[in-house]
Amino acid sequence: MHFTRMILQLLRSRRRPTQDIWDTYSLPLRVRPSEIDIFMHVNNGKYFEIMDLGRLDVLVRSGVWNTLRSKGWTGVVSAETISFRKSLKLGQRYSLDTRIIGVDERAVYFEHRIVVEGEIYARAFVATRLLSESGTVSKEEAIGVFGPPPTDVELPDWIHDWRLNNALPSTRRPAAHTWA
DSSP: OHHHHHHHHHHHHHHSOOOOTTSOEEEEEEOOGGGBOTTSBBOHHHHHHHHHHHHHHHHHHHTHHHHHHHHTOEEEEEEEEEEESSOOBTTOEEEEEEEEEEEOSSOEEEEEEEEETTEEEEEEEEEEEEEETTEEOOHHHHHHHHOOOOTTOOOOHHHHHHHHHHOOOOTTSOOOOOOO
16 A cells, blocks of 8 residues: 555656755645554554655655666665654644755655644654665765755754664674563
8 A cells, every 4th residue: 555655646746846855845645544543543653654755755856766766776764763742633634844854974864744734743853875786875975966955954963873872783794683
């Protein structure tokens, strides 16, 4: 179901107005029956699926999607965190606001906000690694595609700490499962 929804969003985003990659994007949405859990609100796991749509909208509408595809680059989420304030209910209209908050040597960082009538219901931060056939795309290569960030776009210090403290070992190193 999520794959189908992403394909539909890809097609919809192509028809929406273009914006600069560094702009804030807003995607109007409505809570679907498939997103509700037994407590009759959006299941916490569905929020990250919804936020995939926001990142796709940013990439497509900015024109970066086509460049990534032509270079053979893909994106994979390497870390994400979310905080909730209020629940979304079945049929409720909301917007998913998305922006890139910076780039470092390991990832492109997105902030997502679920907004109802100007009020934040949930906020997430997502670190996405860009990958090429030769490995992780460098910050310089990413900026080469995105263009330089505006002067007011700078990763907060806590993001660096979060990434370092939340990271698992590299796939080239063992990651034994033991409870310490």
